[in-house]
Amino acid sequence: xxVEFINPFLSSLINVLATMAQTELTPxxxxxxKDEVAQGDVSGLIGMVGPQTKGSFxxxxxxxxxxxxxxxxxxxxxxxxxxxxTDMVGEITNMVTGGAKNLLGEKGYEFDMATPVVVSxxxxxxxxxxxxxxxxxxxxxxxxxxxxxxxxxxxx
Amino acid sequence: xxVEFINPFLSSLINVLATMAQTELTPxxxxxxKDEVAQGDVSGLIGMVGPQTKGSFxxxxxxxxxxxxxxxxxxxxxxxxxxxxTDMVGEITNMVTGGAKNLLGEKGYEFDMATPVVVSxxxxxxxxxxxxxxxxxxxxxxxxxxxxxxxxxxxx
Numbered sequence: 628x629x630v631e632f633i634n635p636f637l638s639s640l641i642n643v644l645a646t647m648a649q650t651e652l653t654p655x656x657x658x659x660x661k662d663e664v665a666q667g668d669v670s671g672l673i674g675m676v677g678p679q680t681k682g683s684f685x686x687x688x689x690x691x692x693x694x695x696x697x698x699x700x701x702x703x704x705x706x707x708x709x710x711x712x713t714d715m716v717g718e719i720t721n722m723v724t725g726g727a728k729n730l731l732g733e734k735g736y737e738f739d740m741a742t743p744v745v746v747s748x749x750x751x752x753x754x755x756x757x758x759x760x761x762x763x764x765x766x767x768x769x770x771x772x773x774x775x776x777x778x779x780x781x782x783x
Numbered sequence: 784x785x786v787e788f789i790n791p792f793l794s795s796l797i798n799v800l801a802t803m804a805q806t807e808l809t810p811x812x813x814x815x816x817k818d819e820v821a822q823g824d825v826s827g828l829i830g831m832v833g834p835q836t837k838g839s840f841x842x843x844x845x846x847x848x849x850x851x852x853x854x855x856x857x858x859x860x861x862x863x864x865x866x867x868x869t870d871m872v873g874e875i876t877n878m879v880t881g882g883a884k885n886l887l888g889e890k891g892y893e894f895d896m897a898t899p900v901v902v903s904x905x906x907x908x909x910x911x912x913x914x915x916x917x918x919x920x921x922x923x924x925x926x927x928x929x930x931x932x933x934x935x936x937x938x939x
Binding site for chain 1: 826827828829830831832837838839841866869870873874876895897898899900901902903904905906907908909910911912913934936
């Protein structure tokens with residue numbers, strides 16, 4: 628895997644948030660993750676399995692950003708990360724991964740998606756346990772930060 | 784999916800912990816999860832994709848239990864949940880799911896596993912976002928509690 632494999636997830640995320648929540652995130656520099664740890668308050672995770680590879684994707688939001696996205700989608704701001712917010716994060720995880728799956732499929736990389744899992748808890752960290760490299764992409768916004776992380780085993 | 788589908792994960796977990804760490808967990812009563820939320824300090828999650836179904840599995844440990852398992856495996860107790868502990872939780876997640884995959888395969892339910900992801904953070908909660916029912920199984924032990932959760936879409 629090289630850094631280019633994060634681009635389909637990046638463009639899919641930007642597209643999903645602009646469409647669903649009129650929210651613009653500013654992408655930082657993608658990095659091959661070594662000791663860096665993605666930290667946030669609510670995360671969506673999903674597994675991916677294909678004939679050539681398997682892997683995992685995660686997206687992590689700071690609480691304020693997640694609540695702001697929710698507010699823009701529903702017109703009402705929850706007080707905290709409740710079930711509506713975790714549902715939304717699960718849905719974003721599905722949509723971003725689905726968009727990236729289409730883009731990667733056009734390049735000949737096929738995979739199927741598992742169902743998403745959402746984690747909530749202040750300042751939790753996510754570690755993808757995969758033999759292959761892990762790519763992390765930070766995003767900033769006036770409402771808080773997010774990051775995505777993609778990890779694939781044995782992708783050419 | 785019915786409650787029986789959690790049994791392969793249950794027996795696989797008990798087997799893995801007894802073999803790797805001489806640790807005996809006492810299973811509680813499996814429940815179809817509604818509002819109940821699994822809470823813990825370190826969790827392993829993995830996606831599953833098969834021709835008939837897709838889903839997710841998670842295992843969540845209280846910190847003291849995770850550190851005790853680590854101590855029994857390595858002879859040394861880490862001060863906190865470090866990378867060695869998250870590696871171990873990822874490995875347990877793989878082994879438990881692999882064992883359950885074999886048992887479910889014998890019953891004609893096939894799936895492939897994605898790569899595991901490990902979450903750490905005090906008192907985080909996990910929510911499986913799946914159309915199907917979610918089964919949760921609590922475990923107790925003198926060293927702390929754990930629970931596993933399994934969720935499958937569209938399993939007969």
